[in-house]
Amino acid sequence: MPASPSPSAQAAREAVAHRLRDMRRTTGLTIAGLAAQCGWHHAKTSRIENARTAPTATDIRKWCTACGYEDQAERLIAKSLHAEEMYREWREQTREGMRRLQESAVAFFRETALFRVYSSTMVPGLLQTEGYAAALLSAIADFREIEVNDGPEAARARVERSHIIHESGRRFVFLLEEGALRYQLGETEAMAAQLGYLLAAGALPTVSMGIIPDGTRRRRMWPQETFHVYDDRLVSVELLSAEVTITQPSEVRLYLRAFEELRSMAVYGQDARALIVKAIDAL
Structure with missing residues (x-):
């Protein structure tokens, strides 16, 4: 996912990415540890946290479950979808x-x-x-x-x-x-x-x-x-x-x-x- 030419769209993407990163850090999971729990390569975790790859709804649910934030999954999914709609x-x-x-x-x-x-x-x-x-x-x-x-x-x-x-x-x-x-x-x-x-x-x-x-x-x-x-x-x-x-x-x-x-x-x-x-x- 390339950076958007719109600062608004890129800022919305980064807000989701930063919240996911904060969840992982608060929980104490390493990048590799979260990747292992979610069942993907650790490079994917890094790409999502740096807003280079847009997470899917399934990615966000797995991430929130691994970090113990299941109650925040749907709200983050909605924010992520909104960010992607800003650059279509x-x-x-x-x-x-x-x-x-x-x-x-x-x-x-x-x-x-x-x-x-x-x-x-x-x-x-x-x-x-x-x-x-x-x-x-x-x-x-x-x-x-x-x-x-x-x-x-x-x-x-x-x-x-x-x-x-x-x-x-x-x-x-x-x-x-x-x-x-x-x-x-x-x-x-x-x-x-x-x-x-x-x-x-x-x-x-x-x-x-x-x-x-x-x-x-x-x-x-x-x-x-x-x-x-x-x-x-x-x-x-x-x-x-x-x-x-x-x-x-x-x-x-x-x-x-x-x-x-x-x-x-x-x-x-x-x-x-x-x-x-x-x-x-x-x-």
Whole structure:
């Protein structure tokens, strides 16, 4: 288990590892002694204690039993599972296809009042049309060699969950780098339809859409990976290989600060629409 790029995720893993180590030390067991009682090689004990290997639920139960802390096993299992959920590889999330991944976010979206989304490379999922989403998700499935390539079905599910932007009671703040308007996905007609939809979506009362022009001088914040901020409590960062979920308040505040810096460089209203029309004309 490599170290996570998110300090929050790594800290959560280390908290579990340190608690297991403290149990062993308090009990007086050596690394080899605990390994013998659990029935594994002593190197595994060391890897778990140093947060290099994530323990399974069975590992934790055996560990707690060996140390006489059976009553703490289930709580530690829950903490360990939470730590692993903070850094989730896409290949694990899409094992059953991408449509299920789209549908899994619906309940969480319903619990969120304020969405902040920044994207430097593509139109955000909540603003995607079916044709654009199908091209994108199919390309992702091909690149990641996902066995179940259900791009068109996933696209329909993505558009269905995106209907939430038409509902009252929620706010959506989108920031796009201008380049995201020009990276063509799918056929020209699909790209044109997508850009046309941005013109309409930007006029919705629940939506604020800013675009950071390519020619912005003296940038105070460089382009970032796509990230989403849900209310002020959770950040999701999309990496090439995985999704990182951040809940540590100090890290969330850092992303909020970055979002506001990026937001201050964007143009809105008529100026933003002019950039979209320019991208449509370039097709």
